[in-house]
Amino acid sequence: MKREMVWRSDYKPDERRYFHMPNKNVFILALFYAFIYMSTGSFSSYIGVYFTEAGIGNTEIGILTSIGAVVGLVAQPLWGLAGDRSRTKNRILMLCTLLSALTVWLVPWAGTAFIPALLAMALFSVFQIAINPLSDAITLELSSKGVVRFSSIRTFGSVGYAFISVAAGWLFARHIDTIFLVTSVIMMACFFLSLGIPTVAGHQSGSSKRVKLTEIFRSRQLVVLYIYTLVLSTTMGFLWAFQAIYSKEQGISMEVIGIGLAIGSFSQFPFMIFFQKFYNRFGIRRILLFSGFIHTLRWCLYAFALTPFTYILSWVLHGGTYILFYMCLAEYVNKHVVKELRATGQMLNSMIQLSVGKIIGGMLGGLYVAQFGFHSAFLLLAGIGLVSTAGFYTVSRMFQVFSDKLEGRVLENVNGMRIPD
Template identity: 45%
Template structure:
């Protein structure tokens, strides 16, 4: 079946611009907290964990809303506009922790639904319109990579520039989202209602969720503190931006060949290999990070977060009932960006205030090795995942 260009163009541009907006914010917010507001590691960790807590509570709600909406696109429009506007509550809050906490909570309530709803809509369209979701996701990372290096140079002059840059890019994303074909909610009015708890009857899915959570806790700590840690070691903001850009480009090989790798190697082998690379990455951050080595260490990013992101998105799309696909993607987001962010940011921040950020990275490396060992044991001595070792 021929792939209509009229569909692929707006979807591709939407992913590119949306990821540009995330690049202009997520990779540099730690520097804003530290340099502009002069917050401590514990305070930064607390703020980031609040954002994660909101994500944890909001994601199931957005999943239900998405599955039961007449069109999932309408939910996406709402969240994009709300994120565009609510980002401004952060600079307006000044250095007041209470106001910052409320501002982050409000912003994250809407922002957290954008990725999973976008992926749900795009994955469903990919099945009916005959295009590859991983290729579209690659375009998103291309936008992220290009923006990261540019943003690093812009924010080197003034970190406050992140707010107008994010807001403008997010609004452009909203305009592009309006061009998406409509995708129905499969539990909308008059259709069968399916209980969310059905998701938790699949033991394989639960084990994958737990494994991903353990690994992602270490990534949650990294996201909150990598820019601050790099700055403390004498790395400039522009070099940090270049590193983030390199990390995004490093994801391209896996994304471009994801479908073949997923079918040939199987999800479990992919996830174990990624867990080992996570361990190596945190070890290098603990003991080998300098302005010279940072860009090279970021190359490992291409075999970490995106691996979990795509594998879990594809597994949910392939194995979860039609009526709960949005909820399933929301659960992925809870694991990868919600609960992991709470635990990694809050407890990692507290631990860093006592033992230092570098030691927390070393502990993170050990945690990843233990998680991989546990998953290997389950694969070797149970038959739960025999059908998934190669697919």
């Protein structure tokens, strides 16, 4: 790879320097992201199967597999503040990867008793849920300095996820107990790889002034973005909880469901690889309006015409849903949130998209399905998608949120922090 020098002029005079894009940094971060998402694919996708074979009931399995989202509501903002206030964010990332590799063993040691298993899953989740947003905060800051390109690095995460989904499925079908060994080894590899990631400072460390979490919500744009994200994330939370069950009821085979999930992972690649070009050309507002339309279209396919063909089509469209919000949130927080709260901002992104979205979509969705059925539920999701997208369009037009004129403007408050107008 050709070494590219990038001059950064947005630093203080004594901080200006040339940044290089060496092979080593790209290789380490690409491999790190691949392994991180491999650990997610190996554990989250198959832990329910392990509990089933251990003789644990479906109700208990539902609680055990959702405890991570509940833990994330409290733990993720705290980890974000810890990263921002640490001397380097890398220290917190190293700690979380190492302790994830160790605490995953608490789950098999807990046996089949529900309370010990719940505590084990909760403790593992405390460390595991911080890894992805911390990694994003570090990589995005390195990307802004010209060290790596975030969209390209993130693509390797999906490659790792797609690979492990197939490999782990084959292995766990024969030896489900190896799920903990595989996850622990992968997480330990992540720990060693994290030692080689270029350091990124926690901008509230040392004598730096402490910045309150509430400062993030002073940005009108970000509040609107979070509300829109939360609404559509609840619909995605319902999909992840019930799509396989509903699809089987409609006569979709497990083989087709598996193919659809793999296609969904690969469908994200173009949006990640070319995200920066899309972002620069169309802006966050147009991208998220497009994504809202794709969300709505997917729910219509489930509600009106679920066949093997339309099921596969819905996963071809998957690249236009979750990953676009994920990338836009990550990019927006990195560019517009004060540097003292960027790790916290990435944690909030993850909490809203995954933790809160899964809890609301899964729990309330389950109650709704019990009363009105899946068909009615997906009709409701389509309506929510349409109304929320129209609402985002109206609000952004009415208040000029994310307009070209306002998006680049910032104010300096009394503490010298950059607050989007």
